[in-house]
Amino acid sequence: MSNATPTAVSSARAGWLLVQRDLRLGLRRPGEWLQPLVFFLVVTTLFPLATDPQMSRLRDIAPGALWVAALLSSLLALELLFREDGQDGSLEQLAVSGLPLSWLLLAKTCVHWLMTGLPLVLAAPLVATALGAPYAAIPGILAALLLGSVALSLIGAVGAGLTLGLRRGGVLLALLVLPLAVPVLIFGARATALAIALEPMAAPMYLLGAIVVLSATLAPLAAAAAVRISLE
């Protein structure tokens, strides 16, 4: 304890530092973010093999295939969101940092989306084209997946917080998160279907946007409460 009062860090700077740290860690462990991406690519590739490979049929199942694969890939990555920080004591340090835990967890969730959700979005044009979606539908599909993947990461953070201290929490995490993710799946798949049909997709996009806003507002608070319970 120095005689001079130590200079405290603002919440914004702390959040930015946490983003930098997690990005640096993610880049040093590419396996962690490549795994959900490869899973997404493999699952979407399996659909044409398992069904009639006619383009018109593939185009019909494309929205469902894309979104179920995106949801499952997101789940696969969620287990990693807080696990290591919980095991090594970093979450305890965040909880007693004198900074809002919900804000710090939101920063972590943003990085998690950047490392695991954004690659899915970027891979979507390739997958959608392989499933017979017209090129004109790609911007719409990208926009829907962008919003949907953000919502899935935010909703998933609550489940990841609740299952933090559990062994084999993956199954419970899926059971907690999947029901909450159903609206994202429904509106996302609907927006994608409309994009592929080259029809206006504003309605499901507005609803997806509303889910993102609601999740961004409530999920960090719920995740912080869940993490605090798991740390007890």
Add this chain to the structure above:
Amino acid sequence: MNLLSAHDLHLWRGDLHVLRGLSFGLGAGRCLQVTGVNGAGKSTLLRALAGLLPLESGAVSWRGLDTRKDTFAFHSELAWLSHGTALKGDLSAPENLRFSAGLRRVFSEADIDTALSRVGFPHNDGRLARQMSAGQQRRVALARVLLLDCALWLLDEPTSNLDTRGQNMFGEILDAHLERGGLAIIATHQALAVRADRLQGLELT
């Protein structure tokens, strides 16, 4: 005058009544050494004081205010070290400190070097944390405590995995902290190398 006071603390862990009406006070420049057999509740007490475990009853006050009423203010003066070192295996010692203590305090690279040298961590050691020994990781975690520059230290077995020189080093930094009016609550079985008039004992049964 006590800066930290605990009054009639009660806490259950399942069916076990771990903290049974515990009360104590701690003034500036004083260290409370918590001892007790395994499972007596040393870590539980520290976690409860830090606010990581909710108390069934009783109150902890810091500078006269209930810590539950202004948690942020209390935590801004608290340096916490538990069994986990909170180090990231894929970051070096300076990176770990920059991204952990840096969340709470503004400091320079020179401050990081100073903290690392005070805990006896080799200069210019670019190894990642996962390549360090457990004792070296502990030293880096103690460097974080120094960098946080907080009035109150809550440390759970801070000298575990440290060699004799490391334990002496810890005694020196603890003594310096107390000398400047800091407080420390430390759960450890090992003798603390601080002046007897600064040391209070609390044995949990």
